[in-house]
Amino acid sequence: MSFQLPIVMAIVNRTPDSFYDKGSTFADQDALLRCDEVVAQGAGIVDIGGVKAGPGAKVDVAEEIRRVVPTIAAVATRHPEVIISVDTWRAEVADEAIRAGARLVNDTWAGHDPELVEVAGEHRVGYVCSHTGGVVPRTRPHRVHFDDVIAEVIAETTRMAEHAVNCGVPEQQVFIDPTHDFGKNTFHGLELLRRVDELVATGWPVLMALSNKDFIGETLDRPVGQRVAGTLAATAWSAARGVAAFRVHEVAETVDVLRMTAAIQGQVAPLNTIRGLA
Template sequence: MAIVNRTPDSFYDQGATYAEDAAVRRAHQVIAEGARIVDIGGVKAGPGPVVDIAEEIDRVVPTISAIHQQFPDVLISVDTWRAPVAEAAIKAGAGLVNDTWAGYDPELLEVAGQHRVGYVCSHTGGVVPRTRPHRVHFDDVVEDVIAETVSLAEKAISCGCPEELVLIDPTHDFGKNTFHGLELLRRVDEIVATGWPVLMALSNKDFIGETLDRAVGQRVWGTLAATAWATAHGVAAFRSHEVAETVDTIRMICAISGQIPPLNTVRGLA
């Protein structure tokens, strides 16, 4: 899942794809690099200037429409917690709703179900959208994540979302600290064992930065290490800024485990 931010203040790219043409070019690039899903977001996840519903729609819908027209076979995801935005995005061509705020708007899941599109079930521990965690505590973060995401997944199916497009996301950094993020990876087998496909958004997150004491622009290697670990333990999808590097990491782990063959084998065979 490639990230395309229609925001001027993204923590990572600082508005590199805020302009419409830049966002579409980015979509072309990541699809060529191997992305199977393109995730379009119009509001920065963290604190920042208020973006109302109308402005969020104006940011994401033209991009979704353009990508859908040019790549009709690519699954487009809309990163939003608001039902009206999802409604407009789905009509423009989105086939997946990435609700990173765990059902904060209860009508969002209903919209996804009514339109028979996919839904990402997240975990935030009840945190309000666009706020940072503060002294959060879980008796068992993995149990809490499983309970909340599986409950949402079952609700998504009952609302009409296609089962093959319902994913659960432990949602690193959202309502969690670095120790929680590491434990989610350490015990990822338990999350995978739920039977729901697991999506992880690890890319350049703060828990990686704090673990390695690295600034935002220096977290790629930590991200890829976490991605390799999660791939080896059965995680199904990764939301990523560095698509080519992530695809290579996933492909290498899958080749080592025997799930896929090498792409080009000539050495010692001729």
């Protein structure tokens, strides 16, 4: 079997207040153009969300559906070869999104709505099992503590993965996500990377959402707009240790990092070799 690079999941936010893109894809046409761009750059999954992860203006179910479902339907038509993911913690939103063409549910709030995984199972689509330490959606962590953050992440995400399969989610379409920054501080985020081998050893495909996160900003003392280098360093480290997918803002740069990492490991060949060979 030929080696495949880790999957790149591109972030497309249908929100006016995202921490990184500041609403650049809130308008319908801007979102579609961004989807076209990231697919051209090599994204295998396009993750579309309608609610900012952190605190902010309230977004009800109807508004979240209005933001994400038409975009999902349009992208499904434009790019049928790409997996569309819906980033939501609400079962009602996921149901409508799947009917519009989504094939993966990215539950970043760790089963806060217990019916969400059931919806994924009923439709036989993929599911991302995350870990938040019980934090309520759209809230920030406060003085969090784990006796062993890796042990807890593994216990929770693998339990959820098994539950997802029991609900009907195809086993090969389940990811576990340690969920950096959600219910965790910077020291936890670094330990998740340091011990990533333990996550990979569970046998479940690991998805990591590292892109421009606060744990990178605090580690390097960089503001949001200056975290790309730190993100790519963490990506290379994780890819070399078997992480299967990365949720990212910078798609082209991530694809290059993944290919370079794989080439160093001897898993893929260089794309264009002429130096010293002629």
